[in-house]
Amino acid sequence: xxxxxxxxxxxxxxxxxxxxxxxxxxxxxxxxxxxxxxxxxxxxxxxxxxxxxxxxxxxxxxxxxxxxxxxxxxxxxxxxxxxxxxxxxxxxxxxxxxxxxxxxxxxxxxxxxxxxxxxxxxxxxxxxxxxxxxxxxxxxxxxxxxxxxxxx
Numbered sequence: 001x002x003x004x005x006x007x008x009x010x011x012x013x014x015x016x017x018x019x020x021x022x023x024x025x026x027x028x029x030x031x032x033x034x035x036x037x038x039x040x041x042x043x044x045x046x047x048x049x050x051x052x053x054x055x056x057x058x059x060x061x062x063x064x065x066x067x068x069x070x071x072x073x074x075x076x077x078x079x080x081x082x083x084x085x086x087x088x089x090x091x092x093x094x095x096x097x098x099x100x101x102x103x104x105x106x107x108x109x110x111x112x113x114x115x116x117x118x119x120x121x122x123x124x125x126x127x128x129x130x131x132x133x134x135x136x137x138x139x140x141x142x143x144x145x146x147x148x149x150x151x152x
Contacts, residue, residue, distance in 0.1 A: 020060065023145065024067040030143065033111035034071050035064050038118040038130055039078040039100065056119035056147050064117065064145075073114075075106035075137070076130055084126060092125035100130055102137050110138035121149040 037057050061072055080099040084092050102110075114134055116127055121144065131142040 020063050020145070020147065021067060024063055027115065027143070027145070028068060030113060030141075032068060032070050032113045032115050032143070034073045034113075035061065035068070035115040035117055036073055036075065036130070036134070037061055038116060038126055039076050057117065060117040060119070060145065060147070064115065068115070070115070073106075073111070075103055075110055076100050076133065077103050084122070089123050092123045093128075096125040096129040099126070100133060102133050106137060108137050110134050112138070112140045114139045114142045116142050116144050118144070118146045121146040 037060070064070065065072065078099060079101050080095065082095060082099070084095065084099075087095060116130055116134070118127055121127065127144045127146075131139075131144070134142050
């Protein structure tokens, strides 16, 4: 995924997007209320095409908006500048526990059914913690959609 973000690997991005479109069409039946992009350590890179020719997060959001027609909400804030990459399995969970928090204007106000978007699922630490925070603040269900899942 890092190579795809940094280089212009257009054919691979098309392949990934085709799979995402099919999955999003299947998710229509869930009646989702909103989607959330998992905040990155460098938020300014998410939608900046000069820094990344392919932005997985931005592409996931664009496809989600087009197919599911649900709003993007921004209830989470990244409180840690540390990256998960390079951390061991257990270090990722300990770090994730304090890496995000709910924004004050979203406390106890999250929609019922949320689709959480992230580029890669490695250990699940990040999406697990983000889901916990969203549920603590009103979400009844949090569904996760990523481009890739890392397997051992």
